[in-house]
Every structure is written in structure tokens, then in C-alpha cells.
Amino acid sequence: MKMPKKPPEVGDIWTRIKDDPELIPKLLGQRFPLSARGKYLHWDKLVYYSPPDGLTHEQWWFALKRQRQSLFRQITLNGKDGKPFNYLEVDPIPEILHEIDQGAGGLIRMPKEIMNPDTKDQYYVGSLIQEAITSSQLEGAATTREIAKEMIKSGRVPRDRSEQMILNNFKTMRRIGKLKDERLSKELVLHLQQLITDETLNDTSAAGRFRKADERIVVGDMYNEVFHDPSPAQQLEERMAAMCDFANGKTPSGFVHPVIRSIVLHFWLAYDHPFVDGNGRTARALFYWSMLRHNYWLFEFISISQIIRKAPVKYGRAFLYTETDDNDLTYFILYHLDVIRRAIIELHKYIKRKTEKLQAIECELQGVAILNHRQRALISHALRHPRQRYAIKSHQTSHNVVYQTSRLDLFDLQKRGLLQSQKIGRTWQFTPVHDIEEKLSKLS
Numbered sequence: 001m002k003m004p005k006k007p008p009e010v011g012d013i014w015t016r017i018k019d020d021p022e023l024i025p026k027l028l029g030q031r032f033p034l035s036a037r038g039k040y041l042h043w044d045k046l047v048y049y050s051p052p053d054g055l056t057h058e059q060w061w062f063a064l065k066r067q068r069q070s071l072f073r074q075i076t077l078n079g080k081d082g083k084p085f086n087y088l089e090v091d092p093i094p095e096i097l098h099e100i101d102q103g104a105g106g107l108i109r110m111p112k113e114i115m116n117p118d119t120k121d122q123y124y125v126g127s128l129i130q131e132a133i134t135s136s137q138l139e140g141a142a143t144t145r146e147i148a149k150e151m152i153k154s155g156r157v158p159r160d161r162s163e164q165m166i167l168n169n170f171k172t173m174r175r176i177g178k179l180k181d182e183r184l185s186k187e188l189v190l191h192l193q194q195l196i197t198d199e200t201l202n203d204t205s206a207a208g209r210f211r212k213a214d215e216r217i218v219v220g221d222m223y224n225e226v227f228h229d230p231s232p233a234q235q236l237e238e239r240m241a242a243m244c245d246f247a248n249g250k251t252p253s254g255f256v257h258p259v260i261r262s263i264v265l266h267f268w269l270a271y272d273h274p275f276v277d278g279n280g281r282t283a284r285a286l287f288y289w290s291m292l293r294h295n296y297w298l299f300e301f302i303s304i305s306q307i308i309r310k311a312p313v314k315y316g317r318a319f320l321y322t323e324t325d326d327n328d329l330t331y332f333i334l335y336h337l338d339v340i341r342r343a344i345i346e347l348h349k350y351i352k353r354k355t356e357k358l359q360a361i362e363c364e365l366q367g368v369a370i371l372n373h374r375q376r377a378l379i380s381h382a383l384r385h386p387r388q389r390y391a392i393k394s395h396q397t398s399h400n401v402v403y404q405t406s407r408l409d410l411f412d413l414q415k416r417g418l419l420q421s422q423k424i425g426r427t428w429q430f431t432p433v434h435d436i437e438e439k440l441s442k443l444s
Helices: 010-017 023-029 057-071 093-104 117-138 145-154 161-179 186-197 233-247 258-272 279-293 305-310 312-324 330-365 373-384 392-399 403-415 436-443
Strands: 073-078 084-087 226-228 419-424 427-432
Touching: 010 023, 010 057, 023 057, 073 233, 073 258, 084 258, 084 330, 093 258, 093 330, 117 145, 117 161, 117 279, 117 305, 117 330, 145 161, 161 186, 161 279, 186 233, 186 279, 226 312, 233 258, 258 279, 258 312, 258 330, 305 312, 305 330, 312 330, 330 373, 330 436, 373 392, 373 403, 373 427, 373 436, 392 403, 392 427, 403 419, 403 427
Parallel strands: none
Antiparallel strands: 073 084, 419 427
């Protein structure tokens, strides 16, 4: 990733053009689109577009910046230079916010697979695993999805730092669901960072505390180019208090849409980089906390990191565009809203794929000669009700067979690895194995 070109200062441009009596009315009296071809352009990109007739790129930039600045909405985050961060609700921000309001919160109609209590946990855990893996991979974790998924589901101990990072993220995401009703505080933020970095730091004392003055942290690349030098350590207490006030709705005095508030919170912690490690993961965790706190319940099932990881340079560039252009958060907000929209689409695609897969397996079951029709009926039911318990007596009653036949059916399914059994008192209880779909695919 390259450092974007820093825009020319509006004041410097004004010095060069203020004495042109024909140009000034044209720049100040004419309204230019705030975005070009549907894009909110940073100077780094604007220089590749053709300016309006008769203008140079600098003059065009001057006119755009004047218009943007007149419409800016300030938040209570200041940069290291003391200048406030701002944003605009330019198109398509209102449209996407409306889509999110309609499709991720309130009383919207749930997909039936998520509404079903027997299958809801599968989608919930699957989403947490996906976010845990991809959020960790963004920070350097190196392992495959299959290995990480196996580790989490089996409960085995992580073998290396990468696996520990993923397990920590998984535990943190589960914890957020229980913390969503709490107000944000310094203690809560430190708690999340401690969960995220547990047993992954060289200096274990760095977990659950801010970085110290002698622990200089910069964001850069392998060639030692510094992209971001975070706020000084001595300012972190004060800045964290301001961030918590913002997260809890105390500031600013005007309305800030909850989704924008959540996105700014993500940016804020990443900008301050208050920890020795775990800043990116903690920032994304705070975004989830804020969305769930504002009743966007669908975000229990959505992974934004899987979208970010597909093009991580865009993620970094959204931060840099904001910081290099007078703290204009519009760049990061537009980027993040696009990530959210794509993540919601991915969730619906995932549900569709899972539904189609179940239907395909059920069709294949009809041709599995080694299972009788009673066993096929039970397994078909188990696919859609993975927490269901089956007993010999209930199976006997459902299919009008003798006790011994029912017993043979269920223990045969256990022998084939499709069910697991447990004796409670004098009664055998059978439940589907967690990977029944994979087992059936091999069986068929």
C-alpha cells in the first residue's frame, strides 16, 4: 500500500487565485457535485479525473473543499493536531443507512433458518467462527479455516499463536453478546483487549492496559514507511473518556445515526491505537458491541472481517484518506457502509447455500440403500433440528414397529457415526453429531 497524495492546502490555493476577478465568482458562485461519477473523491484519485471546463485540478479541489466544509458535521474526536474530525452524509450514505435499518434491526422478518431455535445456534456459531478467523488473519494469523474451525468446535487447546488469536477472538465475540447492554467504559474496553490478546503477547503485562510513553507504536509497512503515528500515550486516558462519552450518546449534542456512531467508534480506537497489540481486533469488536447495543440484532450473524480481508488495502486506504484530508471521516464511513452491505448480502447467500445443501442431502438420502426408510426419515428430521433428542420408544411409536426394530435402527445410526448416544436413567437418548452433514456426504 502506498501513502496517498496529500491534498493541497485550501489556504495555499486561495493565495494563488484570490486576485483573479473572473475565477473567484466562478468557484464561489457555482455549485459542483460533492462527488464525481458517484464517488467521493480524495485528491489522490481526483487528479485522474477531468476537471470542469476551464478549471485546473487545484481550482476544482478548492471549490469542492469549500462546499464540503460548509456542510460538515463535527464529532468530538480531535486529531493530534487538535483539529476535529468531520463527516458528510453524501449519497449514497442515506440510502445504505435506510437499507441497514430495514434489513438488520428492529422488527424485520427473520430468515426462517435463523428464527428456528434448533438451527439458530448453528448460524450464530458459524458466523462467530468466520469473524474470529478473518479478523485474526487481518492481523497476521496464519492457519486454514478448516483447522481453526476444528479447534473451536472440538475444544482442543491452541497449538500456536495464530490459533490462540482466533480462539481469543471467538471468545470475545461471544462475550460481546452479553456486554451489549452495558455502557462503554474504559474498563470494558480494557477487558475486551485483554480477552483478545490473552496468551499472545511477548510482554504479558501489556494485556488489559494502555501502552506506556516508552512503548512507541506506529502503523507502517515492511519497508519502514510510517502511515500513522498514533496519539501520545499521555493523552490516552482523556481520549478514552471522550470516546466512551461518544459511544454512550453523550456527545455530540445533535443526532448521529447509530450505524455512523458505530463506524466512528471503530475508527476512533484504531486511530488512537491505545494498546501495544490487538488494536484492530478491539476496534472491530467495539463496532459489533455498538451495533448490537443499538438493536441491530442481525450483526450476531454477520462477519465484516471476511469482506475486509478480501481487499485489505482498501481498508487501510480508507483510514489514510480520512487522516490526510483534514480529518474527513466521510471516506471511512462510505467504505465501512459498503462493507456492511456486502456482509449482509453474504449472510443471505450463505443461508441460501446451506438450505440448498440440506435439500440436496435429503434428496441423496433417498438413494442410500444402507439406510432403511425409517432411518432416512429420522436423519432428514435431524438435519433441520440438530438439537433434537430421539428415544427408542418415540422412534418405535412414530414408525409403528416393535421395540427391537427401533433399537436396531438407532444403534445402527450411532455405529455409522450419524448419532451419538447417552443413557439417562434407564433410557437411551440419541442426538445428531455436530458434523452430521459431512458424515452424510461421505456416506452417500
